[in-house]
Amino acid sequence: MDLDAGDVAPSADALDAARATLAVLPCPSVALHGGSPTPAGAALLDRFDVSVEREAELAPVLDAVARAPLAAMALVQLLRQSAHLDLHQGLIAESLVYSTLQSGPEFAAWRAGRPPPPRAEANPEPAVLVRRCGDRLHLTLNRPDRHNAFSAEMRDAVVEGLQLAVSDASIREVRIDGAGSSFCSGGDLGEFGSLPDPATAHGIRSTRNAARLLAACADRARVFVHGACVGAGVELPAFAGRVVAAEDAFFELPELSMGLVPGAGGTVSIPRRVGRQRTALLALTGMRLDAGRALRWGLVDAVGRE
Numbered sequence: 001m002d003l004d005a006g007d008v009a010p011s012a013d014a015l016d017a018a019r020a021t022l023a024v025l026p027c028p029s030v031a032l033h034g035g036s037p038t039p040a041g042a043a044l045l046d047r048f049d050v051s052v053e054r055e056a057e058l059a060p061v062l063d064a065v066a067r068a069p070l071a072a073m074a075l076v077q078l079l080r081q082s083a084h085l086d087l088h089q090g091l092i093a094e095s096l097v098y099s100t101l102q103s104g105p106e107f108a109a110w111r112a113g114r115p116p117p118p119r120a121e122a123n124p125e126p127a128v129l130v131r132r133c134g135d136r137l138h139l140t141l142n143r144p145d146r147h148n149a150f151s152a153e154m155r156d157a158v159v160e161g162l163q164l165a166v167s168d169a170s171i172r173e174v175r176i177d178g179a180g181s182s183f184c185s186g187g188d189l190g191e192f193g194s195l196p197d198p199a200t201a202h203g204i205r206s207t208r209n210a211a212r213l214l215a216a217c218a219d220r221a222r223v224f225v226h227g228a229c230v231g232a233g234v235e236l237p238a239f240a241g242r243v244v245a246a247e248d249a250f251f252e253l254p255e256l257s258m259g260l261v262p263g264a265g266g267t268v269s270i271p272r273r274v275g276r277q278r279t280a281l282l283a284l285t286g287m288r289l290d291a292g293r294a295l296r297w298g299l300v301d302a303v304g305r306e
Contacts, residue, residue, distance in 0.1 A: 001048070003033040003041025015043050022047035028065055028076045028284065030058065049076040050284065051277045060285040068106045068259050075261045075283055079276050082267055087215055090268035095205040098263040099198035106259025111193055128157035129179075130164075135172040137165050144180025149188040150232040150264070155210055158236075162213035165220065174217055176240070177224040178233075186231025186254065187264070211265025214239040225249050225300070235266030238273050238299065245300040251289040253282045273298050 010018070022029055022044065031048035032055065033041060045051060050061055065072040078097045082090040101107055129140040139161045141148040148154070165174045178184055195201045214221060214236060223237040226246035234251040237243045253270075255262050262270075262283060270279045274297045282289065294300045 001029070001031055001041075001044075003031050003037035003045060005038070009038075010040050015040060018044055019047050023080060026073055026077070027069075028061070028072050028280070030061055032058065049079070049277065049280045052281070060287070061281070064256055064284045064286070068256050070104055071101055071106055071256050071259045071261060072284060074101055075256060075267075076280055078261060078267050079271060079280055083271065083276055087268055088212065091209060091212055091265055092206070094261070094263065094265065094267045095202050097261055098205075099202040101260050102193060102198045102201060104259060107193065108259075110258040114189075123153070126157065127151060127154040128161060130157070130161045132171075135170055136175065137161065137171045137173070138175045139177075141176075141178040141184055144178075144182075146188070147182035147185035147228055148178045148180065148233070149185050151188040151191060154188075156208060158210045159208050159213060162210060162217065165217045166213055171217075172220060174221040175224070176221065176237070178226070180227075182227035182233070183225040183229050183237075183249070184231075184233030185228045186233055186252075192258070205263070209265075210236060211239055211269065215265075215269075222306075224306075228252075231255060231262065231266075232264035234299070235262050235264040235269055238269035239265060242302075243300040244302045244304075244306045245291045245294060246305075247291055247303060249291045249294070249300075249303075251282075251294055251299060252286060254286045256283055257286055270299070 028050060029048045031045055031051045033051065034053055037045060052058055074097050078093060082093055085093060123143065125142055127143055129142045131138045139158060141154060143149060143154060165171050218239055218241045221240040222242045222244065223240040224244050225237055226249050229249055230252045231254060234253065253262055253266060261267060278297060289299065291300065291303045295303050
């Protein structure tokens, strides 16, 4: 809907009805406005799922919805509902939606179009390096040859480290960073869909949830990101109290192209930093956000060294 157009002022009842309809539409809604919406448009703007300023920005949104309509619908419905939920409830809702989409046709088509994953070689080093020095706990993602792809082994090690931080109040600072050229390239694609069923996957996410633990110690947590920060590599840091990005850092949410929604807590953490509409734009289009724009949006708190 073009919110800058129109010279007829709708009634208050009509605006209320439009706002109510936008909240329950079973599809993404997109507002187009160049910064000067009509009074009616301004009254409706916050109810749209995505807001863009130029018609050229519409194309990637519409293309994404056309390619994965079920995942796009589920994404915006989830973001609408999560805006009214607390953190725990939001994570449960995200996991349930993610599990549902894992059994859907769009994810199945994505898997069918991929070659069989290469056989994973045993990692001679821990997937996460955990070091404690006095009152500081330092976690380093340590799969540099895979750009720190977030595997089950890495998830479990991060959970173990964060459980220590949550249970030990003498730990005054938790530092998280990544080895190699990237902070985290997202979930390990070789493991996607490898669990026996979506219900089991939801059970694992409910009991081994790094996002919930990081949020529980957020006031003590600082995350230092660089290079690729994709999927889980942007979703998890967004829970921390402070995120510092190197100048080469970039951020992407590619899950919709797989027929999924963000599943590492991103539908909870990212809206709390950048808002629901910008989160939807990131997830629907898979656009790449550089460090400078991430700072302007509030996705990170500083760029450079600290």
